[in-house]
Structure formats: structure tokens, C-alpha cells
Amino acid sequence: MNILVIGPGAIGSLWAVKLQQDGHRVSVIARQTKSPYQVQFGEQPCSFRNHQIEDIRNADLILITVKAWQISSALSPLIHLIHPDTMLVLMHNGMGSLTSIGTLLQTHPVILATTTHGAFKPSPSRLIHTGQGETFIGAANEKGCQCQFLTDVLHHALPEVYWHHQIEHALWRKLAVNCVINPLTALHQCANGDLATPEFQGIISALITEITAVMIAENIPVSLEELTDHIHQVITATAKNHSSMHQDVFHQRKTEIDFITGHLIRTAGRHGIPVPENEALYQQIKALEKQWES
Numbered sequence: 001m002n003i004l005v006i007g008p009g010a011i012g013s014l015w016a017v018k019l020q021q022d023g024h025r026v027s028v029i030a031r032q033t034k035s036p037y038q039v040q041f042g043e044q045p046c047s048f049r050n051h052q053i054e055d056i057r058n059a060d061l062i063l064i065t066v067k068a069w070q071i072s073s074a075l076s077p078l079i080h081l082i083h084p085d086t087m088l089v090l091m092h093n094g095m096g097s098l099t100s101i102g103t104l105l106q107t108h109p110v111i112l113a114t115t116t117h118g119a120f121k122p123s124p125s126r127l128i129h130t131g132q133g134e135t136f137i138g139a140a141n142e143k144g145c146q147c148q149f150l151t152d153v154l155h156h157a158l159p160e161v162y163w164h165h166q167i168e169h170a171l172w173r174k175l176a177v178n179c180v181i182n183p184l185t186a187l188h189q190c191a192n193g194d195l196a197t198p199e200f201q202g203i204i205s206a207l208i209t210e211i212t213a214v215m216i217a218e219n220i221p222v223s224l225e226e227l228t229d230h231i232h233q234v235i236t237a238t239a240k241n242h243s244s245m246h247q248d249v250f251h252q253r254k255t256e257i258d259f260i261t262g263h264l265i266r267t268a269g270r271h272g273i274p275v276p277e278n279e280a281l282y283q284q285i286k287a288l289e290k291q292w293e294s
């Protein structure tokens with residue numbers, strides 16, 4: 001297939017490399033450079049065509065791996081070049097980004113993806129696959145429903161990949177985990193595993209109670225007990241990891257809070273559900289971001 005990756009950061013480069021190694025013609029739209037995009041993966045130097053208009057026009061599949069808040073600015077200059085049959089896969093943390101691609105939703109097959117693979121770029125030209133994970137994909141619109149075959153394509157390149165008939169269920173589960181782990185580890189500048197200590201149990205339990213109420217109002221199949229177990233399992237399984245928001249705050253970069261806790265708060269508001277504990281974390285992260293901006 002002709003595959004274009006928009007935003008070959010850590011996770012985008014991992015998919016670009018794996019799909020190229022699997023025999024696909026992969027090119028990229030990278031921000032910094034118009035020359036070929038090169039990245040070292042282990043012993044393997046990988047090179048991709050970059051910023052070629054014909055690659056945008058001829059793409060069968062476009063993988064959009066920028067951060068949630070970068071989607072609109074990354075796609076807007078390219079929209080007029082993308083063929084209506086080109087499949088668009090949005091792979092990022094958080095929810096609510098579809099509003100920024102409203103027009104494409106009416107014309108193109110759109111697929112949402114969530115992954116637990118870990119990828120890290122210690123330098124602009126080096127890529128490390130830090131953790132094996134799994135990826136769920138599912139349709140965001142009617143045309144997207146016809147793209148189930150993509151599961152095999154992606155799975156062959158970087159397993160495990162599953163098709164989810166109600167992808168929003170998988171996205172909400174990931175959102176719930178992120179709403180707890182990301183802001184807490186960012187504000188306390190700690191590893192995920194530190195959230196298992198007694199001092200965090202009160203706040204974690206209060207956050208999960210609020211999140212569960214919102215998910216139930218959204219008709220997501222979940223219970224307080226099951227979600228609590230799931231989130232604690234993730235904390236244990238990723239104990240040594242530093243969350244993306246922890247890293248963003250450390251480097252004083254804009255975070256994805258508006259698409260994580262922000263999405264929860266907006267949804268809670270629509271249902272009239274109070275979420276004061278999540279709101280407090282949201283405000284603290286926004287205050288930090290404002291501080292850096294000024």
C-alpha cells in the first residue's frame with residue numbers, strides 16, 4: 001500500500017518503520033525538514049520520502065500521529081490534496097479531536113486508533129521501541145466501517161492489532177487511565193509506579209468515581225470496581241514509565257490535557273455530572289502551561 005505518516009514523532013516513526021519493513025511504500029510529512037526523513041532503529045537506518053505532493057495525492061492510507069492538539073494545524077494545509085477514498089487513521093491519546101477534522105469526516109473513511117505500544121526518540125534521528133503493546137482500531141464514520149481489512153495490514157506490521165466495533169469504548173478506557181495517571185504524574189513529577197503509594201489512594205479513588213459516573217452516562221460498559229482494578233493494573237505494569245504528560249511538563253511543552261481531562265470535563269458538563277477532583281487537576285496543569293507561555 002501507499003502509506004503516508006503525518007507527524008513521524010515517536011509513535012509515528014515506529015509505525016513508519018514497521019510498515020516499511022513489511023513491504024509498504026511509506027513516506028512522511030515531517031515538520032522540521034523537507035529532505036528525506038531518516039531515523040535509526042536499532043542497527044537499521046531507515047529513510048523515507050518527505051513532503052512529496054504526489055505521496056499525499058496517491059496515499060491509500062494516511063496515519064496521523066501528531067498530538068491531539070496538533071491535528072488541525074497538521075491537516076489543514078494538506079486537506080485539498082487528499083483523495084476522498086484515502087483512509088485516515090487518527091492515532092493519538094485523548095478524545096474530542098474529531099471536531100477539528102469535521103469536513104473530512106463527511107468525505108473520507110476515518111478510523112480511530114489507540115495503542116499501548118511505547119516509542120521514544122532520544123534524539124531527532126533515533127527511535128527506540130520501549131514497550132510491546134496492542135492497538136485497537138475502529139470506524140469513526142460510515143465509510144470507515146468498510147476498512148476492517150486494515151486490521152490485518154497493521155497487525156502484520158506491528159502486532160497485536162484488533163478491530164473494535166465500538167471504538168469509543170476502547171478510547172474511553174484509555175481516557176480513564178490517562179485522566180488518572182497523566183495529570184498526577186505530571187504534577188508530582190513522578191513515575192507511574194509511584195501512584196501505588198498510600199498517599200495517592202484517596203485522590204485516585206475520587207478521580208475514578210467521577211470518571212465512572214461520566215462513562216456510565218455515556219453508555220460505556222464499566223463498573224467502579226472493574227475500572228479501579230484496570231487502572232491499578234496499568235500503574236503496576238508501567239511502574240517505571242514516565243507518562244507523556246510528565247515529560248511534557250518536565251520539558252515545559254504544551255500538554256494533551258484539553259483532550260484528556262478536558263474531554264472528561266466537557267462530557268460531564270453535558271450530563272450535569274460534577275467532577276471537581278478532575279477539574280482541580282485540569283486547572284493545575286493549565287496554570288503550569290500559562291506560566292510557560294508568559
Ligand SMILES: NC(=O)c1ccc[n+]([C@@H]2O[C@H](COP(=O)([O-])OP(=O)(O)OC[C@H]3O[C@@H](n4cnc5c(N)ncnc54)[C@H](OP(=O)(O)O)[C@@H]3O)[C@@H](O)[C@H]2O)c1
Pocket residue numbers: 006007008009010011012029030031032065066067068070073074075091092093094115116117118119120121244256
Ligand atoms: N510515544 C508513545 O509511546 C505513545 C504511546 C501511545 C500513544 N501515544 C500518543 O501518540 C501521539 C503522538 O505521541 P508521540 O510520543 O509520538 O509524540 P511526538 O514524538 O511529539 O510526535 C508528534 C510528531 O508530530 C510532529 N508534528 C506536529 N505538528 C506537525 C505538523 N503540522 N506537520 C508535521 N508534523 C507535525 C511533531 O514534530 P515536532 O517534533 O517538530 O514537534 C512530532 O514529530 C500522542 O497523542 C501520544 O499521547 C504515544
